[in-house]
Amino acid sequence: MDIRSIIAPVIQDRESLEEFADALIDRAPEVERDIARLKKTPADREVIADLFRAIHNIKGDSALCKFELGVVITHPIETMMARFRDGEIPFSDLLAETILVAIDRLELATEALLGGKSLENLRLLKLVQGLDMLALASNENVDRQCAEVIQTVTGFSPVIGEISSRAPRVATPNPEQVNASTDLQFFRSLALQLESRSPLFKGRTMRILRLALETNKAASNAVDPIQLEAAVYLHDIGMMLLPESIWLKVGKMTAEDKLALRNHPSFACGLLQRMPGWEGATKIISQHHEMPDGGGYPNALEDQDICAGAKIMAIVDAFEAVMLKHIHRGKNRSVLRAIAEINACDNQFAPEWITPFNAVIRKTVEN
Numbered sequence: 292m293d294i295r296s297i298i299a300p301v302i303q304d305r306e307s308l309e310e311f312a313d314a315l316i317d318r319a320p321e322v323e324r325d326i327a328r329l330k331k332t333p334a335d336r337e338v339i340a341d342l343f344r345a346i347h348n349i350k351g352d353s354a355l356c357k358f359e360l361g362v363v364i365t366h367p368i369e370t371m372m373a374r375f376r377d378g379e380i381p382f383s384d385l386l387a388e389t390i391l392v393a394i395d396r397l398e399l400a401t402e403a404l405l406g407g408k409s410l411e412n413l414r415l416l417k418l419v420q421g422l423d424m425l426a427l428a429s430n431e432n433v434d435r436q437c438a439e440v441i442q443t444v445t446g447f448s449p450v451i452g453e454i455s456s457r458a459p460r461v462a463t464p465n466p467e468q469v470n471a472s473t474d475l476q477f478f479r480s481l482a483l484q485l486e487s488r489s490p491l492f493k494g495r496t497m498r499i500l501r502l503a504l505e506t507n508k509a510a511s512n513a514v515d516p517i518q519l520e521a522a523v524y525l526h527d528i529g530m531m532l533l534p535e536s537i538w539l540k541v542g543k544m545t546a547e548d549k550l551a552l553r554n555h556p557s558f559a560c561g562l563l564q565r566m567p568g569w570e571g572a573t574k575i576i577s578q579h580h581e582m583p584d585g586g587g588y589p590n591a592l593e594d595q596d597i598c599a600g601a602k603i604m605a606i607v608d609a610f611e612a613v614m615l616k617h618i619h620r621g622k623n624r625s626v627l628r629a630i631a632e633i634n635a636c637d638n639q640f641a642p643e644w645i646t647p648f649n650a651v652i653r654k655t656v657e658n
Contacts, residue, residue, distance in 0.1 A: 296359040297415050302404055307356035312401045314352045316543050321345040322394050323617065326387045333382045343372045346390075349397075363419050364397050367426035380430050385437035385449055388627065392441055393422060395628055399635055412635050418444045445631035447652075454626060454655060456494025459501040462516035471517055474566065478524035485531055495611060499523050502607040502651060507600075509647035514600040518571030521563070526576045526604055529558030553588050556580065575600035579608060583641050594641065602641035606648050609633060609640070626652070 302308050325342035332338060346369050353361025368390055374380045396413050403410050421440035428436045441449040464471035479496070486492040500523045507514050530538045533555060537548050544552070556576050563573040578601035581587035583594035587605075613629040630652050634645065 294416070297363060297419055298410075300358075300360045300400070300404060300410070303357050305405075308358055308401070308405060311352050311356040311358050311361065312405060313543075315349065315398060315401060318345060318349045318352070319394050319398055322349075323391065326391060329382060330384070330387060339372075339376050343369070343376060346372055349394075358401075360400060360415070361397060364393055364415075364422065367419075367422035368393060370426040374426075380428075380433050383434055383437070385434045385441070388449060388625070389422075389425065389437040389440050391625070391628060392444060392631060393418060395632060396444065396635070399632065409638065412638070414444050414635075441627070445627065446634060447627055447630060449627065451626040451630070451652070454498045455501060456497050457501075458497050459504055461500075461504065461520055464517055471568065474569070475517075475521060475524070478521050481528050482524040485528060488531070488535065491615060495615075496524065499607050499611050502610065502648070503603050505651040505654075506603050506607065506644065506648045509650050510644070514575075514598075514603060515571050518569070518575065519600050519603065521569055521572035522575035522579070522600060522604060523607075525559040525563065525572065526579055526608065527555065527559075528562075529555035532558050553580075556589070571598075571600065574598050575604055577601075579604035581605070582639055584638065586639075597641070599644075602644045603648075606633060606640050606644055609636075610648075 322342065322345045325338060325345055328338045329335065329342060346365055350362055350365035350369055353359070353365060371380070371386065371390075375382050375386075380386075396415065396418055400410055400413055400415060402408075403413070418440070421436070421443060425433070425436045425440060438449045441447075461475075464475075482496040486495055500520065503519055503523050504516060507516060507519055530552075533551055537544075537551050538555075556579065560573050560577045563569040563576070575598060577589075578592060578597050581590065581592040581597045581601060582605075583597065583602075585591050585593045610629050610633050613632050614625070617625055617628060630649070633640070634649070
């Protein structure tokens with residue numbers, strides 16, 4: 292194994308790598324679904340065979356497309372699955388989570404390579420080294436080794452609780468904001484209408500609100516909490532004005548789908564612009580898909596031109612989106628994997644807000 296293929300992989304054949312990425316879009320959900328099934332029935336030989344086959348197929352795709360990174364990540368997983376199939380090691384929650392984290396990293400690495408982005412934050416060498424050791428671990432050391440791999444690669448404990456969906460404590464509008472309370476009640480009712488469009492959205496609004504307000508509080512309320520609350524309620528309300536076949540779509544979006552989705556913030560902004568006193572929330576919503584490197588939309592703003600509230604919204608909204616993605620796949624919401632993905636892609640977000648966001652997650656876990 293050439294270590295450079297892990298720490299600094301190069302695209303030998305872009306067309307082949309794109310084919311691998313397309314195949315992985317289908318293979319990764321198979322792995323998640325099979326692991327969810329195996330957790331329920333760990334002795335089911337058919338499910339075991341399905342999961343082994345899914346991992347083997349990803350490895351085969353990697354080799355066929357000359358993507359060595361895919362091979363070195365999946366080979367030790369395949370070895371572990373063979374040992375489990377043969378009764379040498381048990382299938383535990385920690386082993387399941389380790390496999391899922393590894394597949395997540397492979398997806399992120401593939402996307403980053405095709406997008407010309409850095410892979411440094413993915414800690415791929417640590418991942419491969421940990422998986423290689425895990426593949427050879429004795430029965431009694433498997434869970435300990437799994438925990439070490441997860442901790443080393445993600446920076447977080449392998450056991451993280453759920454984010455509460457209960458309504459958090461919110462700020463009270465001051466006397467100058469005469470209509471703010473009434474407006475906020477209306478905005479919240481619209482957000483709950485959006486939630487009602489899919490059972491997978493249940494509790495989404497309050498989770499995002501809690502994380503946004505707590506992250507802001509961790510930075511001494513740098514953003515007006517009232518404006519931030521309004522932005523949380525309305526940032527995605529424009530989705531309801533788009534065809535459900537687009538914004539509730541499971542799987543890869545077409546270029547036309549992505550273009551249509553880019554219009555959704557403008558609907559909420561159009562509403563708020565006609566309501567005095569919500570200029571701050573309007574700005575947050577309009578910019579919450581912008582990125583510090585200028586790669587966001589709708590205006591390709593760079594870091595200094597993006598407001599702090601939009602930077603918070605970008606992180607918490609992406610966090611919830613990652614959890615939703617995994618629910619679609621395996622009906623398994625994982626805070627660990629969501630926070631790990633956000634940190635692995637932190638160049639996509641404002642670094643000064645990643646630290647307080649992580650602090651909020653850690654505090655949530657401790658409580």
